[in-house]
Amino acid sequence: MPRNPEQEATPEKRSLKKGAGLLLSISVFSFLCFLAVVLWINYPKTRLQPEPLSPELKATVDHIPGKTDALIYIGLKDIRQSTLWQKIIPDSLKKTPLFQAKGQLTTLMKAASINPSLDIDTLLVSFKRHGYKEQEYLGIAWGPFSQKLPPSFLLKNSTSTEKIGGYQCYSLDSTLWLCPLSPRKIALSNNRKMLKEFLIPVGSFYQRDSLTAALINKAIYKSHLWFALPSAVWTIGALQSLTSANGDIKTLGNLNSIQNLALSVKFNNGIEGQSEWVYANRKSAYFASTFLWGALKLSELSGTRTGRQTKQLLKNIEIEQNLESVLIHANLPIELFQHARQKK
Numbered sequence: 001m002p003r004n005p006e007q008e009a010t011p012e013k014r015s016l017k018k019g020a021g022l023l024l025s026i027s028v029f030s031f032l033c034f035l036a037v038v039l040w041i042n043y044p045k046t047r048l049q050p051e052p053l054s055p056e057l058k059a060t061v062d063h064i065p066g067k068t069d070a071l072i073y074i075g076l077k078d079i080r081q082s083t084l085w086q087k088i089i090p091d092s093l094k095k096t097p098l099f100q101a102k103g104q105l106t107t108l109m110k111a112a113s114i115n116p117s118l119d120i121d122t123l124l125v126s127f128k129r130h131g132y133k134e135q136e137y138l139g140i141a142w143g144p145f146s147q148k149l150p151p152s153f154l155l156k157n158s159t160s161t162e163k164i165g166g167y168q169c170y171s172l173d174s175t176l177w178l179c180p181l182s183p184r185k186i187a188l189s190n191n192r193k194m195l196k197e198f199l200i201p202v203g204s205f206y207q208r209d210s211l212t213a214a215l216i217n218k219a220i221y222k223s224h225l226w227f228a229l230p231s232a233v234w235t236i237g238a239l240q241s242l243t244s245a246n247g248d249i250k251t252l253g254n255l256n257s258i259q260n261l262a263l264s265v266k267f268n269n270g271i272e273g274q275s276e277w278v279y280a281n282r283k284s285a286y287f288a289s290t291f292l293w294g295a296l297k298l299s300e301l302s303g304t305r306t307g308r309q310t311k312q313l314l315k316n317i318e319i320e321q322n323l324e325s326v327l328i329h330a331n332l333p334i335e336l337f338q339h340a341r342q343k344k
Contacts, residue, residue: 070228074121158172
């Protein structure tokens with residue numbers, strides 16, 4: 001007897017919402033998410049074009065001896081001319097010394113009535129670790145030093161003098177060497193060898209220390225404040241110092257895995273800055289950026305204990321992973337600081 005086609009059993013269609021179909025859907029979706037993450041981790045993002053070093057500063061950096069653990073630049077004259085400095089920073093803070101010197105350097109600055117915040121126009125310092133804890137440094141400062149530190153004053157306060165590379169150098173003691181380079185430029189170091197190698201350079205710093213040179217290029221803004229930390233010890237120490245007030249933040253972004261760091265800040269109608277944290281691999285950078293981004297967004301939510309002003313500040317911060325790096329960009333308008341000042 002012939003079969004009726006209507007009586008034949010029709011195969012049941014597989015649903016993607018239950019059973020094996022649901023499992024297949026989850027597997028495909030998970031694979032696509034994994035593929036998207038892999039592509040994102042390995043996709044180079046667009047970078048901001050870094051500002052170039054001035055010709056004089058570039059030539060000065062080229063003379064830095066050896067390899068550096070930290071290179072720090074502060075353009076105090078340019079900062080003092082910024083809108084933020086003139087309108088927001090209180091006068092009492094403007095006169096506060098930039099740093100607390102130690103040893104013979106403190107004695108020298110007091111004797112010469114030098115206030116770093118007011119008398120230094122530009123400062124470039126290279127730090128180099130010597131042994132387990134000792135730090136050697138070489139500093140180049142621009143300012144009206146011919147008035148504050150005339151040869152007669154230096155000769156009177158020095159224990160010995162020496163000509164190095166055609167420059168007259170003064171040893172104030174075994175921990176401080178000082179050398180006027182021009183009426184508005186002076187070099188100082190706690191190590192005679194570093195000073196000599198700066199005055200009589202051998203080779204180019206940019207070739208000798210390619211890692212620091214690359215980090216200088218990662219510092220976007222060059223006129224006000226920037227630093228390059230090629231040493232992991234310096235990098236971790238700097239970040240942990242910044243987060244020491246909050247123990248819960250010390251592990252934020254997997255700080256102990258950061259290899260080196262670059263940071264630059266521009267002061268004008270507010271503060272604009274960017275920091276780049278460089279990790280050993282792209283996976284570490286991705287997870288760090290994801291964790292930082294999540295923490296940032298969580299703090300912005302209403303109902304959290306984060307204050308309103310802090311939430312406004314956090315909204316102006318962007319976090320992005322770019323290959324082995326985490327980029328943190330902040331653009332804080334002057335209105336944020338004006339509101340904070342009015343509430344005090």
